[in-house]
Amino acid sequence: MKPAYLAIAWLLVPLATLRSAAAERITLEAIQSPVIFRGDATTAYRDPAVIYSEGWFRLFFTLVRVEPDKRPFSYAAWSKSRDLVTWSAPVIFTPRDQSLNYGSPGDIIRQGDEWVLCLQTYPRPHGELYGNESARIWTMRSKDLEQWGKPELLRVKGPDVAQEKMGRMIDPFLLADKDDPGKWWCFYKQNGVSRSWSRDLKVWTYAGRSSAGENACVIVDGCEYVLFHSPANGIGVKRSKDLNAWRDEGVLTLGQAEWPWAQGRLTAGFVLDLRGEPAVGKALMFFHGSEYSETDPRGGFDNFASIGLAWSDGLKTWAWPSAMPPKPETR
Numbered sequence: 001m002k003p004a005y006l007a008i009a010w011l012l013v014p015l016a017t018l019r020s021a022a023a024e025r026i027t028l029e030a031i032q033s034p035v036i037f038r039g040d041a042t043t044a045y046r047d048p049a050v051i052y053s054e055g056w057f058r059l060f061f062t063l064v065r066v067e068p069d070k071r072p073f074s075y076a077a078w079s080k081s082r083d084l085v086t087w088s089a090p091v092i093f094t095p096r097d098q099s100l101n102y103g104s105p106g107d108i109i110r111q112g113d114e115w116v117l118c119l120q121t122y123p124r125p126h127g128e129l130y131g132n133e134s135a136r137i138w139t140m141r142s143k144d145l146e147q148w149g150k151p152e153l154l155r156v157k158g159p160d161v162a163q164e165k166m167g168r169m170i171d172p173f174l175l176a177d178k179d180d181p182g183k184w185w186c187f188y189k190q191n192g193v194s195r196s197w198s199r200d201l202k203v204w205t206y207a208g209r210s211s212a213g214e215n216a217c218v219i220v221d222g223c224e225y226v227l228f229h230s231p232a233n234g235i236g237v238k239r240s241k242d243l244n245a246w247r248d249e250g251v252l253t254l255g256q257a258e259w260p261w262a263q264g265r266l267t268a269g270f271v272l273d274l275r276g277e278p279a280v281g282k283a284l285m286f287f288h289g290s291e292y293s294e295t296d297p298r299g300g301f302d303n304f305a306s307i308g309l310a311w312s313d314g315l316k317t318w319a320w321p322s323a324m325p326p327k328p329e330t331r
Helices: 003-024
Strands: 033-037 043-053 056-066 070-082 109-110 114-121 137-140 169-174 184-188 192-198 205-210 214-221 224-230 237-239 245-251 263-274 280-292 303-314
Touching: 033 205, 043 205, 043 263, 043 280, 070 303, 114 169, 137 169, 205 214, 214 263, 224 263, 237 263
Parallel strands: 043 303
Antiparallel strands: 033 303, 043 056, 056 070, 109 114, 114 137, 169 184, 184 192, 192 205, 214 224, 224 237, 237 245, 263 280, 280 303
16 A cells, blocks of 8 residues: 555544544433333332443343232342433343342442442341341342342451341442552441441451431542432432541432422432543433332332433533423532
């Protein structure tokens, strides 16, 4: 090839790459509704957690099905999407067993050549309204984010504490320490938000608790940790430099005032920070809303719960598919 043609060829390569990248960028404006999965009288979609890998959004969540005899069964399930618009049919990957009732996936992290998902059991074998005292937290491992291995107990109180002595705990979340490479944190609902640390995800040391609601999600923003948690209604936000002292930044309710499907409660916010990802460029918040309150006889816990989506440029103002302008971040 002549030098002139070589020069043109080298110029064309980055142009083609740029065109490809532009074509693959997620168009949030194409999303017509904030609802990803809509619950009904026999179904609830709750507790979302999402990972973005190789161009796929993979959504993990609690799927509750109320059977004809009125018994609710909880499962961990997943769905995937390329564009946040079209989602695959949910795939259940935990057993049908009210003495287990897996659900509430916290997040998915990478360790070596495996993906690690954390989640809870929420036993209700005798018709309990909520998970009983044997509720515990677990990890599952996968090579491909679709086929998952056997659950392993997260012994966050230490290796010498027996499972029956650990106390009721739910809603785990795993996070890499921002200042200490190789150190992992596990946050979980017990006496507020408790936390333990590990260097191998196997041996854990209890490190304390903070006052906050359930469904903890923690991300790093600059030199701070940002905690998203669930009070009685809405998504609470707190910030800390060291995981000990937290300052309260209020409660998000997003578009709840205009959303019939979230009038009972808006909760379980999970933030996937993709502001540095060229294909997305936003922080995405996944959450669930209940059409009725949990004490309403029509339901709102085991049914009529839906997963929704919002997004932000700077974690301050949030937007969603709507004709209305974005609402302030807190109230």
